[in-house]
Structure formats: C-alpha cells, structure tokens
Amino acid sequence: MSIDRLPGVVLTDHFLEVPLDHAVPDGERLTVYAREAVAPGREHDEKLPWLVYLQGGPGCASPRPLGRDSWLVRALDDYRVLLLDQRGTGRSAPAGRQTLALRGGPAEQAAYLAHFRADAIVRDAELFRRELLGPGERWSVLGQSFGGFCATTYLSYAPESLREVMITGGLPGLTASADDVYRAAYPRVARKNAAHYERYPQDVERVRRIAAHLREHTVRLPGGGRLTAEAFQALGLMLGTGTGSYVLHYLIEGAWVTGPAGPELADSFLQAAQGHLSYTATPLYAVLHEAIYGQRSVSPKGTEWAAERVRAEFPEFDVDAALDGDRPLYFTGEMVFPWLFDTDPSLRPLKETAQLLAERTDWPDLYDAGRLAANEVPAAAAVYADDMYVDAGHSLETARRIRGLRAWVTNEWEHDGLRVSEGAVLDRLIRMVRGEA
Known part of the structure; x- marks a missing residue:
C-alpha cells in the first residue's frame, strides 16, 4: 500500500478487483483504483466518516490533489475522502485506442464498453465500500456533473448503503432521452x-x-x-x-x-x-x-x-x-x-x-423512480441556474421526484462551482443535508 504525504493531506492508494459485468461475478475482472485522502493526524481516526467522490465526465479520472486544495479544503474537516477513478479512467483499467485494440474488433470493444456506465460504476463503488468499511456500514457520496448522475443511480440501486448524498451540477433528467x-x-x-x-x-x-x-x-x-x-x-x-x-x-x-x-x-x-x-x-x-x-x-x-x-x-x-x-x-x-x-x-x-x-438499443435503465420517490437518505443538490452542461429544468423536475432532496438553485457559480469555490459550495451542501441551512 502506497502512502504519500502532501501539504495538508495524506494520500493512500487502494486497488480492488471487480467483475467486468456485475451480473457475472465469476467472469472477467478489472482492477479499479481509488485514492484515499485524509487530514494529517486523522489517519487512524476510525470514527471519521467516509465520503466517496464521483467525478464528472464520463471518462474523466478523479482529481489528483496537489495538497489540501479545491473542495478538499472543506471536505477534510469532516471526512475521509475516497477519490474513485471510475472504470476506464486514470488507473482503473484505462480504456482508449491502445488498450481497446487488445479486445478485438469494434464489436468486441463496444460490448466491453457497454459495461462502463453509471450502473457499473456504482456497483464498483459498492464493492469498495464493503472492502473499506465493512458490509453493514454506510458512507456519504459527493457527485459532480456526471458524478451526480452516478449518485442518482446510487440512490436508485443501493440507498441502504448511503448516509447522505450531495450533488453539484448533476441532477439528471430521469426520463430525458x-x-x-x-x-x-x-x-x-x-x-x-x-x-x-x-x-x-x-x-x-x-x-x-x-x-x-x-x-x-x-x-x-x-x-x-x-x-x-x-x-x-x-x-x-x-x-x-x-x-x-x-x-x-x-x-x-x-x-x-x-x-x-x-x-x-x-x-x-x-x-x-x-x-x-x-x-x-x-x-x-x-x-x-x-x-x-x-x-x-x-x-x-x-x-x-x-x-x-x-x-x-x-x-x-x-x-x-x-x-x-x-x-x-x-x-x-x-x-x-x-x-x-x-x-x-x-x-x-x-x-x-x-x-x-x-x-445500441438495449441499454438498461439507470434510475428507479419508485425508489427515489420513497427515498429516506438525506440529499441536497446545487442546481446552477445558468448551467450550460446540465439543464436546470430537468434537474429541478428530478429534485421534485426524489423524496426529501433539497435543491439549492444559484447563479453565483457556473458548472465548475465545486472546484473553484474553495469549499463554499460543498460547505453549503453539507449544511443542507444536516438541516443546518
């Protein structure tokens, strides 16, 4: 296990073998990577809650901290953070022209990549949760942009695993084509x-x-x-x-x-x-x-x-x-x-x-409207009123369909608000899921 100490943060590497197709757990496997980030002096604090970060994209690796920077300024006050490289990105079985050529022709490559959407990413995260926290423990989720889509899938698939969910610029339209x-x-x-x-x-x-x-x-x-x-x-x-x-x-x-x-x-x-x-x-x-x-x-x-x-x-x-x-x-x-x-x-x-x-015409559904309507997980979402990438109208409709989710509509920030606000956006979401704002 590799440990790296940067100003204000201690980083630890984690690798986990996961199924390519979670419906076939004994089939082909991938190595998925995540980087743990924790404040110095709190490495051995077993009571420190976990927060898994789901990056925007698709196809983008999780941030590489240069220290206690960006939204980690706020997150490390309260959490042990897991920066997950979603499958196909960073150090998690990277997929591109060089590696996909090993799969065979276009048909084989497309069949392989069909397992690289939010449903598989969430199931990878679940295996990491069980490995790091134990089967019965819950963790928090922070999803940015496409990571918010994944967080919504997480609320649909495994809400029993979640303490709280925070989404920034990433509430998807549940039935938007x-x-x-x-x-x-x-x-x-x-x-x-x-x-x-x-x-x-x-x-x-x-x-x-x-x-x-x-x-x-x-x-x-x-x-x-x-x-x-x-x-x-x-x-x-x-x-x-x-x-x-x-x-x-x-x-x-x-x-x-x-x-x-x-x-x-x-x-x-x-x-x-x-x-x-x-x-x-x-x-x-x-x-x-x-x-x-x-x-x-x-x-x-x-x-x-x-x-x-x-x-x-x-x-x-x-x-x-x-x-x-x-x-x-x-x-x-x-x-x-x-x-x-x-x-x-x-x-x-x-x-x-x-x-x-x-x-391709047989994509599985990613959201469970019934489960979301019965949601009991504290959830909050920053909806950027002027967001160019994710439609605020679709997001607010979804916010109304997720029981208990609190939406914060703001034009103070653009889509990159989480990254550039030095923790302000995350702080507001944390206070919202705790009922403090």
Whole structure:
C-alpha cells in the first residue's frame, strides 16, 4: 500500500478487483483504483466518516490533489475522502485506442464498453465500500456533473448503503432521452454565445474570419488532427465554466500571425486549440458521451448521434449559414459529433466502436423512480441556474421526484462551482443535508 504525504493531506492508494459485468461475478475482472485522502493526524481516526467522490465526465479520472486544495479544503474537516477513478479512467483499467485494440474488433470493444456506465460504476463503488468499511456500514457520496448522475443511480440501486448524498451540477433528467437533453442544450449554449459576444463584440468578426479560413484551407493541429470550422466551434465547450468566456476571447485575439505567405493561424493558437479540443486524455468522454443517457424504457431506439441530429433544428449553429450572412457564428457546447472520430487522431481507431454504441438499443435503465420517490437518505443538490452542461429544468423536475432532496438553485457559480469555490459550495451542501441551512 502506497502512502504519500502532501501539504495538508495524506494520500493512500487502494486497488480492488471487480467483475467486468456485475451480473457475472465469476467472469472477467478489472482492477479499479481509488485514492484515499485524509487530514494529517486523522489517519487512524476510525470514527471519521467516509465520503466517496464521483467525478464528472464520463471518462474523466478523479482529481489528483496537489495538497489540501479545491473542495478538499472543506471536505477534510469532516471526512475521509475516497477519490474513485471510475472504470476506464486514470488507473482503473484505462480504456482508449491502445488498450481497446487488445479486445478485438469494434464489436468486441463496444460490448466491453457497454459495461462502463453509471450502473457499473456504482456497483464498483459498492464493492469498495464493503472492502473499506465493512458490509453493514454506510458512507456519504459527493457527485459532480456526471458524478451526480452516478449518485442518482446510487440512490436508485443501493440507498441502504448511503448516509447522505450531495450533488453539484448533476441532477439528471430521469426520463430525458438524449434527444431531449440536446434539444434543451442548444438554446442554453446559444445564450452563452450571446453573452460572450455582448461582452466581446470584437470577437464576432474575429470568429467569422477564422471559420471562413478553415472553410477554405486544410489546417492541421500540431498533433496531426484537422481543425475544421466545426471543430473550431467545439471550443465553445469552455463557455460553461466561470472563466471560460475570458479564456476563449484571449485565444481568439491571438489567432493570427503574418508569415512569408501573409496572414496565417499562429502555431501558438493551434497548440492552445488542440489542448482544448483533443480527446487523447479522455477518449471515453467522446465514445460514451451519449450512452450515459441511454435507457431502454426511455429511448428504445438508442441514442443514434442525438446531438448531430438535433443540431439541424438550430440553424444558428450552422457555419455556412452564418458565413453567408452577417450574423455571429455560434460555438457549440458539450456535444459529441460523429465527425470527431475523423478529425481527432486519438478517436479515429474507435470510430466503428462509437457507431455501434450509438446504434445500441438495449441499454438498461439507470434510475428507479419508485425508489427515489420513497427515498429516506438525506440529499441536497446545487442546481446552477445558468448551467450550460446540465439543464436546470430537468434537474429541478428530478429534485421534485426524489423524496426529501433539497435543491439549492444559484447563479453565483457556473458548472465548475465545486472546484473553484474553495469549499463554499460543498460547505453549503453539507449544511443542507444536516438541516443546518
């Protein structure tokens, strides 16, 4: 067992063998990793309650602490924290083009990845709970974004294992299909675009100029990917964070340099754009992004590239229509499109696998409305009123359907409020589940 001491926190590694398919406990197994974080001097405090953290994503590893930082500033006052690397991420059987090639062809890879959704993540967490706390002990859950989806699944699957549940920016629509999700998302993204251009009106022409150049020229990113006009639009993903509009503006203002042949997109711009657009570090984010909404009782036809299909209903996101007229070109948000598997070299080998997952029609349901309606676990959720990634309307409808859940609706923070609030968001949720706020 590896132990690491950083300023203000003691970290301990934990590994656990779990079934690939929890319905077949004697079948193939995976190694899942989690990092325990505790305040110095409290390592041996057996009365210190556990809090398991479920990260956003899908396909993103749990945070790597640099000390007692971010929301751990508050969490370590009251908890021993378990930072779970969800299966397929970090040190938990990482899944990407290199490792998935060992599974066989696209059909085998898709069948494997079908076991990497919230239902399996929750069952992995349950095995960790039994291993670390004992079968009859309860722990608390903190879920951020997709981690909140997982926390809602946890309340559906194993509420008897939970002391309390806290969710930030991640109450899912219980019966929202992928089409419903994106039909609600595009107007939210449009509002974020309008706000950006109101703040930076000079960016209207700058963005149109870049998009027109990308329409007329083949532009390669430093890693070999192609920067198309649609890929450039995907930089709008950052508009959902508290400082994202500023970062996007600074990126755009430094886009051009003058070379021997005249104006061209700067290497520094292309390098920075690649950092925001590449899925090399998080391939499952792209491969499984729409699959997290699949439920056979809700969308029996599967997800079928919902973001791409629904986009046609919102012409303000059409590049050619914008360039043919004089209106601003809108960036897209948290949407994954099939062409990504052509433009991003790290995703290209997974194109057929992603297509098979988009066509899959037998996704198990993730939420139990009856159990949630009878919930007895203290629960609280921060619902960000201006959240670009998770629809506040869907979240509030779900809040009404989970018995006893208290919703805190705020526009003080964006979707990244948990990370950037230095513990303030978590403190409010802790006080809410305890009835102190």
